[in-house]
Amino acid sequence: MRIAFISLSSCNGCQVSFLTLVPWLQENGVEIVAEPFIDGRWSGERVDLAIVEGSVFNEEHVRILKEVRRNADKILALGTCAVYGGIQGILRLTLSGGEAATDPDAPRPVTPRPVSEVIDVDALLPRCPPPHRMLAGVIAGLLGIGGEPERLTGLSVCSQCRRKMKPIKELRFRVDFDPAEVDPDTCFLSQGIICLGPVTVGGCGAHCTGRIPCAGCAGPALDLVLMRGLRPVDKLAHVVSALSGRSYEEALEALEQALHGYLAHTFTSSSSLMLSKPRARIIEYVRR
């Protein structure tokens, strides 16, 4: 069983998460033929599984991905960058690659986009990065070395959050907050502070929301992926409507005054799926 790890435009955090699994993989007889921190770049050897982190920024990334598709039986797009373009996706919205000041000795920029918009991939595992146990389960599932690929989760970050949702009295929302004025046990949304927990796929452990609202780093919740027309703010409006007893339209209006679209898509802004939602071919293995 042979694995290669390939890194594109990224923070390398998914790779660091993968690195913590290397001793375990080797004990299970998996050969790591290329891992950029350990033994340098992949040089095109045939592998059973290629794991790709990061998003596409330049011509070299496109070339590597095509080579990976030719030489890997399976490809896992790992992390929110690979699946939805990550924070750097803003480049797709605010400047085309050609506008970026480039160096004649660097590869030419292309339109920034997620891995899955350049090649077909076999599995997508968003989150920033995915918890290492979840990643271990997915790799084991893809290699058939124990564990089972688990099903797509419909749960959102709220399912793991310890704050209690309470009735909303007033339809006034803000995106920033003063920690001194917040009740530590009550849901941010219930206190009029926008939190992306309801529109973000679960599984991260909601470890931010004890202190700050969710910023959506894990990528969109399943219903947003599957429903072409549903935007994050639409779903938040449903939640707010239920908590306030006011109409969906009123809730939507109040939310839209505070939540600029970009703030709901900070980690997904170069994803065609999120920009126009035309794609349904999503395979994800998630450990509940």
Place this chain on the structure above:
Amino acid sequence: MERVILDLDRIEGEARIIIDVDGGFKARFIGLDYRAVERIMERQPLYRLPLIASRICGICFISHYIASLKEIYRLKGRRIEDGEAETLEYANTLQHIVDNLLHFFVMSSSDVARLTGKKDYVEQARKKALKLFTEWMMIIARAFGDPVHPMIGFIGSVPSMKEIRERTRGEERRLARETLSLTEEGLRLAEEMLREASSLYPGSNYTYIALGSRSLIAGAPVNPETGETIDPERIIRERRAAGHGYIRAVIHDPPYRAGPVSRLLAAGALNSSTLREYSNTPLIYHLARLLELRRELEMLAEDAAPEPGEVEARGLVEAPRGLLIHSYTANGELRVSVVTPTAINTIAIERDIENALNTIKPRDKKTIEEVAATTARAYNPCLSCAACLVHVRR
């Protein structure tokens, strides 16, 4: 004129070294990737800035998180309480431990093996280090919720050391003792490298720069050789966008050197004459990194939490690679400037590549590449960090 182009591996992010051979050697160290992180941060609510800042880098995420958080304390006019400072110092210490382990024993293992000739020994050390690295990452996860991009806290909600100790249950004491014996092996290898190769990899003159304290989060930038304080705003102004791909390199004469060597000079644990004895070689970075690692492990092994003392609210920390600056202004619109240690070190890296090549005078492409890569890697450059931040035409 002949040109050698090397895409550097075993570093974080993507870098290219371009070497022009024309009698002597001329090197350029450029970043290939661009992630616009300053621009992204400028559009966000303040509470998200540390979280996004940590996504600049998947290995020194804690250092970026803390620099960003400290700068938000400044913007908000809040004091960093002693208990909070203690936790931030502890978190940054864990960050240094994992990075130092990874860099010397894993990412630099090919350089160490080549310069000491101890391939099998280095390979065994690499395997041990990877296991220990994994265990340290799990300590970060226990203490702060996740191994990569953990939640360190926000204004008023940084956990106390008492809470952290309950979560880690003192595991770091055992692990520190285990890691110490590998560190001693590493120190012997680093010393051997210096004896064998420092004359082949000479440095020149530098402006050393580090926070002038023994803490990794307190103090202001100084030149530890002269005692002169260096205004972080001056460093921000010294950045230039041209000539280094997507790195905005900090230009200063003589060039800055940030990182473990500068920190040891600032702490009085290394002196200028020792540096000169080894001809200011960049290879001394390996030794300095391991000396720091040993000090940090000894402290944790004795269950002594690092004590930073008074910490000013300002976006300055020592990241593993050196001084890291986050500077935000919020006059209506938020403006974000981030200066990373690799941007500070870029010119010194180029100069040292030239020094080594002009000393060794290799004739074949493979040796030119090896010498350049070994020199650059000694600095532990991080392109994930350095290449996020060049501003481009809007």
